[in-house]
Structures are given as C-alpha cells and as structure tokens.
Amino acid sequence: MSEDALVRVVREEWGRLVALLLARYRRLDLVEDALGDAVEAAARAWPADGVPANPAGWLNTAASRRVLDRLRAEAMQQRRAPLLVTEVERRSGGTAVMVDPGGLVEDDVLRLVLMCTHPALGAEAAAALALRLVLGVSTHDVARLFLVPEPTMAARITRAKKKIVSAGIPLAVPGADALPERLDAVAQIAYLAFTAGYAPGSGSDLLRADLAGEAVRLVRVVLDERPGEPVLVALLALMLLQHSRRDARVGADGDLVLLGEQDHTLWHHDEIEEGLALLRSLGDAHVLGATAAGYLLQARIAAEHVIVGNAAQTRWHRIVDHYDALLRLAPSPAAELARAVALAEAAGPDAGLAALDRIQLPGSHRLAAVRAELLVRTGRLDEARVAYGEAIARCRNEAELEHLRRRRAGLAEDESTATCP
Structure with a gap:
C-alpha cells in the first residue's frame, strides 16, 4: 500500500511540489534532484514507518532539507556564510512567491507551464520540459509524443534546464500583454499531456486518468483567464469527449475494452454534453486559426x-x-494512422492496409499492431503473427503488451479450431 500511495502522490502532486520548491529556492538545478531524492527516501521509509498523514508535505519537507544541504555545501565551497534563505524570501519577509506582474494566475501548475514557455526556449523544448518537469510524464513517453529516440529527448530536456539556469530565465508568469502569445504553447502542452494520459506509451496502465484529468483542469484554468478563446474551447471539447469514456475503456481484468464493446452507462454523459455544446459554439473550422x-x-x-x-x-x-x-491542415503520422483505421472501417481492411504502407512511425508499436489487426481481418494469419511480433517487440506499455500477446496467442487457437474435423 505504501508503494501505491507514493506512486499516487508523485503523479498527483509532482508539479505543485516543484512549483512550491522553485518559489522558495529559485534553483531549478537543485529542486528536481532534491525532489527525486525525497521520493527515493520515501520508498525506503514508508514501507517501514507507514504512509504519513500528509504524503505531499513529507516529500516537500524532505526535498527542502536536501536543497538546504546543497546550498550550505555551495556556500562553504565559496568561503562565504551559508545562506539558508533566498533573496526573494528576505524581500518578502520569509514567504516566497513567484513574480506575477499581472496578478492574473494563481494556479501553481500553470505558473510553471508558463515559465517553461519563455520565448528564450524553443517551442518543442518548452513543451518537453513542461511535460517532464511539471506534469511528470516519463522521458520515454515525451520522446514518443515527439517521435524521437529517448536519448535524444533526454538530451533536449537537459539542455532546456541548463538554459533556464545559465541564461537566468526568470521564474515568472508573464503579464496580461504576453499571455496571448503563449496560449498556443500552453494548449499544445496540455494536449500532449492529455495524450500521454489517454494512451501511455510505457508503464503498467492502459490509461492514466489522473494525468488526462490534470490536462483537462489546466485548460479550464487558462480558459478562466481567457474566456471564449477558440483554441482553448476547441481543445476542451476534444478532451471532454475523449475523457468522458475513461471508466469504460478498461475492463475488470485490466484489459482494453474497444469502443463498440464499452458499457455506455459508465460514460460521463455530462462531459459529453458539455463537449458537444462547446463544439456547437465554435462554428466552422475554416473561420478559425490553424491550431x-x-x-x-x-x-x-x-x-x-x-x-x-x-x-x-x-x-x-x-x-x-x-x-x-x-491532414491538409496539420500532417502527422499519428493522424495518418488513425485515418487508416477509419478507412478500414469505411472501405474494408485491404483499403486500410494500403494506407498503412505510406506511414512511417519509427520506434512505435502502434503501426505494427494496427497492421496485425487488419491482416487478421483479411485472413492472412501468418503475416498477422509476424506483425504482432513486431508490435510486441516495440511495446513498452505492460497492459498493451499483454493485450498484444493474447491477440497473437488467439491466432494459434483460431487455426487449431479451423483444422478440427
């Protein structure tokens, strides 16, 4: 139970803990390492001592101690008196807050996301840093979202962190005049975080409803600041319509439940109605911006x-x-793959397979998994077995991996049944 509690608090509170520690110490290079050390300490202590009454507070205290230890060590190395509080704490009488010139954002997670979208960072680096640092998405899953190898993404995230420290990028929320310029970047971060929660690329879960829900909440917070903003309205509609089916997408055995087999009573119909209403408020796509x-x-x-x-x-x-x-508006391999699936339903599996031949998704298991399913529909079971093997070799999500193995094993059962007299 202690392990489950630790996983839960890290998932739900990581961004807020980072925000709190950054506001206090203003040292990005120290904060993330200290929080990681605190999580390791909790993994050792909680099984023996029990889960504390306030798990997030325990992690915050442990991380704070580690940051202070590092600050003391640095002060001694520089032969000056240890500074146990930061300059911002002294100026504010001991209560440190991030600079917020417009006074318009109170949400800790949004503060950090906006900090990550500083113009000094490129759009992709900003999104990757926010996903990893603020929302706790694994480096593997961030890399998968950007269709690059994991080591490449790890290096990009490291460079972005170093740039914040070396360039002295302020840990500040932009004023009202700058916020509109960052809306698309914040929306993309929320969209990618939702995608990582809706279909995790690694781990043991078929979906991370907590991460997807946090992305929905983030969009709502920004929409409160910018009511009626088309990018946010459209994104919230998309998220709600997808997120509404979360409780029906995984069966009691933990296996994936396909859309046509889902129990509609488990859908969140209030979210569906809200999403549809948001869609109706937007009108035609051609009058909107590209995003x-x-x-x-x-x-x-x-x-x-x-x-x-x-x-x-x-x-x-x-x-x-x-x-x-x-695809005319924003070409992407993921959209091409989803179109091929829809085309297979509309025009048959052969049409879908032909569409797959034009798609490249390096490192992803989903292309091979879709090809295997369509090959099964055409009766080409030997080819399907090979495609399943390719998908299994690439899949890093444990629940999906088990699903693929069962599907491949089912091919042998189908063949033996077909040959019985």
Missing part, C-alpha cells in the same frame, strides 16, 4: 464516436473526411 481548427476537427471525430456509440452504426466515411481535412 484551433486542428483541435476542432479532432473533436468532431471524437463526437462521431460518442454520438452513435456503436461501431456498426458509426459514420466512418465522415470520420475519414475529417481526417483528410486534418
């Missing part, structure tokens, strides 16, 4: 699924049309 239009088209695809809720009745040709529009 908002992209989220709108994805939301329309999600709406097609929840409105009907039955794969046999789903208007797959409309979904293919939406993907075609999305």
Whole structure:
C-alpha cells in the first residue's frame, strides 16, 4: 500500500511540489534532484514507518532539507556564510512567491507551464520540459509524443534546464500583454499531456486518468483567464469527449475494452454534453486559426464516436473526411494512422492496409499492431503473427503488451479450431 500511495502522490502532486520548491529556492538545478531524492527516501521509509498523514508535505519537507544541504555545501565551497534563505524570501519577509506582474494566475501548475514557455526556449523544448518537469510524464513517453529516440529527448530536456539556469530565465508568469502569445504553447502542452494520459506509451496502465484529468483542469484554468478563446474551447471539447469514456475503456481484468464493446452507462454523459455544446459554439473550422481548427476537427471525430456509440452504426466515411481535412491542415503520422483505421472501417481492411504502407512511425508499436489487426481481418494469419511480433517487440506499455500477446496467442487457437474435423 505504501508503494501505491507514493506512486499516487508523485503523479498527483509532482508539479505543485516543484512549483512550491522553485518559489522558495529559485534553483531549478537543485529542486528536481532534491525532489527525486525525497521520493527515493520515501520508498525506503514508508514501507517501514507507514504512509504519513500528509504524503505531499513529507516529500516537500524532505526535498527542502536536501536543497538546504546543497546550498550550505555551495556556500562553504565559496568561503562565504551559508545562506539558508533566498533573496526573494528576505524581500518578502520569509514567504516566497513567484513574480506575477499581472496578478492574473494563481494556479501553481500553470505558473510553471508558463515559465517553461519563455520565448528564450524553443517551442518543442518548452513543451518537453513542461511535460517532464511539471506534469511528470516519463522521458520515454515525451520522446514518443515527439517521435524521437529517448536519448535524444533526454538530451533536449537537459539542455532546456541548463538554459533556464545559465541564461537566468526568470521564474515568472508573464503579464496580461504576453499571455496571448503563449496560449498556443500552453494548449499544445496540455494536449500532449492529455495524450500521454489517454494512451501511455510505457508503464503498467492502459490509461492514466489522473494525468488526462490534470490536462483537462489546466485548460479550464487558462480558459478562466481567457474566456471564449477558440483554441482553448476547441481543445476542451476534444478532451471532454475523449475523457468522458475513461471508466469504460478498461475492463475488470485490466484489459482494453474497444469502443463498440464499452458499457455506455459508465460514460460521463455530462462531459459529453458539455463537449458537444462547446463544439456547437465554435462554428466552422475554416473561420478559425490553424491550431484551433486542428483541435476542432479532432473533436468532431471524437463526437462521431460518442454520438452513435456503436461501431456498426458509426459514420466512418465522415470520420475519414475529417481526417483528410486534418491532414491538409496539420500532417502527422499519428493522424495518418488513425485515418487508416477509419478507412478500414469505411472501405474494408485491404483499403486500410494500403494506407498503412505510406506511414512511417519509427520506434512505435502502434503501426505494427494496427497492421496485425487488419491482416487478421483479411485472413492472412501468418503475416498477422509476424506483425504482432513486431508490435510486441516495440511495446513498452505492460497492459498493451499483454493485450498484444493474447491477440497473437488467439491466432494459434483460431487455426487449431479451423483444422478440427
């Protein structure tokens, strides 16, 4: 139970703990290491001593002690008196807060995300840093979102951290005049965090509802600051329509439940209604900016699924049309793969397989997994078995891995049944 409690508090409180420690000490290089040390200490102490009444407070205290230890050591090395409080603490009478010139943001997680979107950092570096540092997405999953090898992404994140420290990028929330310029970046970070929660690339869970939910909450917080902003409205609609099915997507045995087999009573219909209402408020995609239009088209695809809720009745040709529009607007291998799946439903598995031949997703298991499923539908079981093997070799998510193994094992059972007299 102590291990579960630690995993839960790290998932739910990591961003807030980082924000609190950064506000106090202003040392990004020390804070993350100290918090990591605190988590390791908790992993040793909690099984023996029990889970503390305030787990997040325990981690905060342990990390603070480690930061102070490092500050003392640095002070001694520099032959000056130890500084046990930061300059900002002295100026504020011991209560440190991040600079907020416009007084417009109170949410700790949003503060850190906005800090990561500083213009001195590139858009991709900012998003990667926010996902890893603020939202606790693993480096492997961040790399998967950007379609690059894990070592490459690790190096990018490290460079971004060093740039914040060496360039003296202030840990500050921009004023009201700068916030609109960062909305697209914040929206992309929330979108990627939601994707990492909706379909984790590693770990033991088929979905991380807590991470997806935090992404939804983040968009709501920003939308409170910028009411009616089309990018945020479209993104929130997309998230709600997808997130509404979270309780039905995983069965009692932990296996994936496909859309057509889900129990609709487990869907969050209030979120579906809210998402559909947001869609209706936006109008046509062509009158929106490119980013908002992209989220709108994805939301329309999600709406097609929840409105009907039955794969046999789903208007797959409309979904293919939406993907075609999305690919014209923002081409991506992930959208091409999703279009191939929809095309297979609309025009048959052979059409889907032909579409897959044009897609490249280096390192991802999903392309091979989709190909295997479509090969099964065409009766090409030997080829399907090879494709499943490729997907299994690349998959890092334990729950998905078990699902793929069961699907491949089922091919042997199907063949033996077919040959019985």
